[in-house]
Amino acid sequence: MRESKKISLEDHMGFIKSLKTLNDRKYFALMKEEEILGSLNFVKDGKLFWGLYFKDEVNPMYKSLACYIFLNYIFSKFDEDLNSFIKKNNPQALSFNKNFGFSEYKSDEEYIYLKLSSKEWDEKKESKLLSPVKKYLSKTTYSIKE
């Protein structure tokens, strides 16, 4: 999260309404039945970025499968590198991104910057780490609603 200042309810609601008409960014809620477990988004602001948020107690299975599906979704829409930036004090998030194939390309005082290409993602899906996930996903029922 880059913003830490307070946002008014009015500004926030305006932002939510604007999302429906924007094609350069999409925000998805991860839902199981009627419960929201987290959110995933991409923003094309010059570079293409993704962002993730999950409740602490969420089943790791849902979190991992949702990210796998979301990366496939992003690379079906964009043929360019996907970027991510992680706070330096968040090693779990860094490891999580790297396990999906992201690699570091720079850092500053606060963040580590990573990227993943479509080709790298395709290769990563065949890895020892992700191929069981791919197989597991084939037995899972899910849908993406835009």
Next chain:
Amino acid sequence: MKDKIEKIVIETLKELNEELEKDELENPTLKTRLYGGVGALDSLALVSFIADLEDRISDEFEKDLVLADEKAMSAKTSPFRSVESLVLYVESLLGV
């Protein structure tokens, strides 16, 4: 039977570690911590491990298992916290 389950769990971990390259998973034992706290696996690695393990257990014992059900994943004392707790959990699911 328990020894066979332990062997499969450890072999599955070792193979996964060929990619993860974690020191603590080079020679896993019953005491090896897996998930949560100081566990060696993050959420994605856990999912990969469980998916692979389910296949191997099913092949070996000719019985379909779902290791990652809602109850197990959300339990306060997760069966995935260590190799030992996982072996006991698989044993209980197989009913042996």
